[in-house]
Amino acid sequence: MSDERVLVATARLDEPTRRLVTEACEHARVRPVFLGAAGPEWTNGPLNPTLLIAALPSGSRTVPEDIAILATEAYQALPILLLCGEPLVRNSVSLQGGRLTLLGQPLTREKISARIRTAVASSASPAGDSGRTAIHEGGLRAREMRGREWWAGVIARDPARGDRGPEGSDLLPAVCKLGRHGVAGLVPLDMKSPILATGMQEAALALASGQPGERSAATLEATVGTTAAAAWFSPATGQWSFYSPRPDTELWVYSPLRLPTAWRATATEGAWRTMPAASGDVVVVAVGEPAPYSAAEFRSGEVWKVAEGGGPALLDHLEARLASWNGSGAALIVELR
Amino acid sequence: MTSAPRRILAVDDSLTIRKLLEMALGRAGYALELASTGQEGIARAVRNPPDLVLLDYVLPDMKGLAVAAALWGDERAAAVPIVLMSAKSDDLRPLFRELPSVVEFVGKPFTPSEITFLVADVLARVQKPSAKEAPPPAEAPAAALPPSGFSFAQKEAAAKAMFTHLRDRFARIPEWARALGESAPAPYFARKILTPDLLENLLGALVPTVKEALGGEPAPAARGPLGGPGSPVLQGQTSLLPLPHLLRELQAAGRTGRIRLEHPSRTTLLFLRRGRIVLATHDDPEEYLRQSTEDLHGLPPADLEKAKAEQRASGKPLFVALAEASRLAGDSLGAVLYQHGKRALLAAIEAGPGAFDWQDAKELPGYVESHGRPLSLDQIQLERLRAVDDWAQVELHVDSLDLVFRRAPGFAELLASFELTDNERRVLTLVGNRNSVRQIIERSALTPFEVFHCLFRLGEVGLIARRDDAGAAVPRQDGRPVAILEPDREGVKEPLARLLSRRGRPVSLVEVPTPDDLIPVCLRERPQVLVLNVSSGFDALAAAQRVRSTLEISDIALVAVADREPGRLADELSRAGFDAVLVKPFLFTDIERLLAA
Numbered sequence: 001m002s003d004e005r006v007l008v009a010t011a012r013l014d015e016p017t018r019r020l021v022t023e024a025c026e027h028a029r030v031r032p033v034f035l036g037a038a039g040p041e042w043t044n045g046p047l048n049p050t051l052l053i054a055a056l057p058s059g060s061r062t063v064p065e066d067i068a069i070l071a072t073e074a075y076q077a078l079p080i081l082l083l084c085g086e087p088l089v090r091n092s093v094s095l096q097g098g099r100l101t102l103l104g105q106p107l108t109r110e111k112i113s114a115r116i117r118t119a120v121a122s123s124a125s126p127a128g129d130s131g132r133t134a135i136h137e138g139g140l141r142a143r144e145m146r147g148r149e150w151w152a153g154v155i156a157r158d159p160a161r162g163d164r165g166p167e168g169s170d171l172l173p174a175v176c177k178l179g180r181h182g183v184a185g186l187v188p189l190d191m192k193s194p195i196l197a198t199g200m201q202e203a204a205l206a207l208a209s210g211q212p213g214e215r216s217a218a219t220l221e222a223t224v225g226t227t228a229a230a231a232w233f234s235p236a237t238g239q240w241s242f243y244s245p246r247p248d249t250e251l252w253v254y255s256p257l258r259l260p261t262a263w264r265a266t267a268t269e270g271a272w273r274t275m276p277a278a279s280g281d282v283v284v285v286a287v288g289e290p291a292p293y294s295a296a297e298f299r300s301g302e303v304w305k306v307a308e309g310g311g312p313a314l315l316d317h318l319e320a321r322l323a324s325w326n327g328s329g330a331a332l333i334v335e336l337r
Numbered sequence: 338m339t340s341a342p343r344r345i346l347a348v349d350d351s352l353t354i355r356k357l358l359e360m361a362l363g364r365a366g367y368a369l370e371l372a373s374t375g376q377e378g379i380a381r382a383v384r385n386p387p388d389l390v391l392l393d394y395v396l397p398d399m400k401g402l403a404v405a406a407a408l409w410g411d412e413r414a415a416a417v418p419i420v421l422m423s424a425k426s427d428d429l430r431p432l433f434r435e436l437p438s439v440v441e442f443v444g445k446p447f448t449p450s451e452i453t454f455l456v457a458d459v460l461a462r463v464q465k466p467s468a469k470e471a472p473p474p475a476e477a478p479a480a481a482l483p484p485s486g487f488s489f490a491q492k493e494a495a496a497k498a499m500f501t502h503l504r505d506r507f508a509r510i511p512e513w514a515r516a517l518g519e520s521a522p523a524p525y526f527a528r529k530i531l532t533p534d535l536l537e538n539l540l541g542a543l544v545p546t547v548k549e550a551l552g553g554e555p556a557p558a559a560r561g562p563l564g565g566p567g568s569p570v571l572q573g574q575t576s577l578l579p580l581p582h583l584l585r586e587l588q589a590a591g592r593t594g595r596i597r598l599e600h601p602s603r604t605t606l607l608f609l610r611r612g613r614i615v616l617a618t619h620d621d622p623e624e625y626l627r628q629s630t631e632d633l634h635g636l637p638p639a640d641l642e643k644a645k646a647e648q649r650a651s652g653k654p655l656f657v658a659l660a661e662a663s664r665l666a667g668d669s670l671g672a673v674l675y676q677h678g679k680r681a682l683l684a685a686i687e688a689g690p691g692a693f694d695w696q697d698a699k700e701l702p703g704y705v706e707s708h709g710r711p712l713s714l715d716q717i718q719l720e721r722l723r724a725v726d727d728w729a730q731v732e733l734h735v736d737s738l739d740l741v742f743r744r745a746p747g748f749a750e751l752l753a754s755f756e757l758t759d760n761e762r763r764v765l766t767l768v769g770n771r772n773s774v775r776q777i778i779e780r781s782a783l784t785p786f787e788v789f790h791c792l793f794r795l796g797e798v799g800l801i802a803r804r805d806d807a808g809a810a811v812p813r814q815d816g817r818p819v820a821i822l823e824p825d826r827e828g829v830k831e832p833l834a835r836l837l838s839r840r841g842r843p844v845s846l847v848e849v850p851t852p853d854d855l856i857p858v859c860l861r862e863r864p865q866v867l868v869l870n871v872s873s874g875f876d877a878l879a880a881a882q883r884v885r886s887t888l889e890i891s892d893i894a895l896v897a898v899a900d901r902e903p904g905r906l907a908d909e910l911s912r913a914g915f916d917a918v919l920v921k922p923f924l925f926t927d928i929e930r931l932l933a934a
Contacts, residue, residue: 089839253922257836260827263922268901278924301828 024112058085288329311335348378353573361449615709
């Protein structure tokens, strides 16, 4: 469990939900601090919570006053996760640049954990070298990052990484912050000889440089050629740009508010494809030999049942799957909040 | 629990006004009590005080002023608000400063809707206190109430303001012309029609005209040569109760009988069965002959003269008499009478003030029963409006290129009353498609004037309304489903149905199985939104055109869904009438936006 603390307001929180929240915090590796009428159950110095979790009774349409005071006066600018007592049109709704997240019924440990993680994951730097990282045996690594409008998770199983030396190439996808609120992720496509980490960094920095979109795209294309795919969200244009130089790359967009709910966004003409972005979008790029998710699994909807829990739930699923994987594989997940 | 209807006491010596009030306010749910003299009114009001008194200013036995004073002086009736009705042009308010119970003035003539609105307005403002809480009469709250806009002075001020407004609007025409481009004919209207001289004359002439029209006293009723057995149950002047209002009242009441209208040039008879006009005729056979397309050559002059004489005496169309004498084929008589009847009704509506009387009848004359065909008052009104060539009148209703109109409630049912021209149908189609006036002009290929005029007359007959003032009058579209024609290889229908069902105001999803089912399903289900997959091989452009040209369903919001960026096809789809072109995976909010529109 990390040092991050999540404040949980117990007013209006029934016992089963409190248990779920406790389990979800454990799953998200954060420490819950319950706040009752007597104050927070915390005596170890400054609390400094990263998130406030509270219940919103069925039928309520405003943030309860005690919660609003906590998040604006007691702990200024503290993000709030409201667990709603009723289903929502979209299971999770993020408002005010991620300051307020609503999670509808049915609540599960995984869904609450996913929302906690999108709120508490560390900010990514332009070079993409920060965030919550998990390292497992067998060369399996996972990392989570967030910006104001997005959460990103990357994962790779790369058994041969040690053979390639410290300055060598890396299967772990790179994520970089793009401008103030955008994000770009790059995924190596060549499993045996992945693109050098420096090349990935160069491409990521080209996207982050603030050049006009076409020039950035040209630079990216010139830098990585057919050795990497990319997903790129620009809040200025409200668009996704997808770069998939190989037609067999599985690049998908999922959203409960899209029709169809899941769509293969791999380019069919040229290497680029763009589409309007929307809150709730989950972009998944999965590559490998064999790939951690097959095309059939994407099409059958199996993957999307997991994705209903959000990007972090999908990352957990991949983590579990790659832990028992024999080959090499990598995936990038980006969720817009 | 339902509350008892509010009680209104109407004191007026005019049977017409009493009947009008009885019909209009009765239909609005009020309980009407009627008195024809001041004394009778006082007695009724004191015995059982009503919620409101409508009081004529001039009564046969005493002045309305005296009636109001008597009620004010009686504890039992002092708190009853009084609305004074007067055909006089003077502002009567100063006379009643000492009588705070007189809270409103209404000038005659007034329409049923005007008086209904006024009564509701006054009752809403003047809450009658219960007996326990009733303040002493001297503290009656009416004195503090602001007068409404029904006095003559206020009408005059309103008329002046209206024309000032018009003057401002005229000044904007060149601006509109520029907005429409060089080739648009708007500059022509601005230069050729709306000349400064014309405007000045028009504006200078209208105010005294309106003043005269509002201030005139009704002429006494006169009996014409056409009559019938039985005494009239309703008689009056069309200056007080215009013919269209009278017809609508009779229509609403479902009455059977005949209206006789007296104008200096002719007498007109209108026969109604259960509220619907089934035949209109008049006593001028020469007019019938002038407008006739029937071949009357070779008729024995004696027969023709006899038929003409009969029409002059009874209004029975000469064609009927000729057919009865086997001088004319009877098989087309219905159509002939219908055409002449339309003209007779139109002429009666357009004629100046005249006297009318209405007689109930169990049976109509034989020729009316045999050959009468329903005449639509709405259609007549529309034909009248088609002849309007006064730009100011048109522009009063359609005053911006950015206006958006919408179809009126019950549009599909209303449509049955009209025979529309091609241009009207074209404009109606584009109205249903949520276009602004500017877009209708661009897309209809009609001249701006014709579009403005179509919108004006379609609005006047109640087929369309401006979106900004349609407001609450338009029932919500909720309840009408969303329809979809989609092969659904990727799974659109199930999530769409789920999202629609989870809306705050849920709607259902209806599937159109094949392109051939499109129109039948839309006619049956009347969806708000129709989603068509345009990548599935069928002719989406033709489908859209079919929907748009079927008037009953042409207001459906059409959504084209493409599997990939449609490129140039997007323009074609838009021209064919699609409201939105969406590319998969599109967002539900795009559908939601159309549902909310």
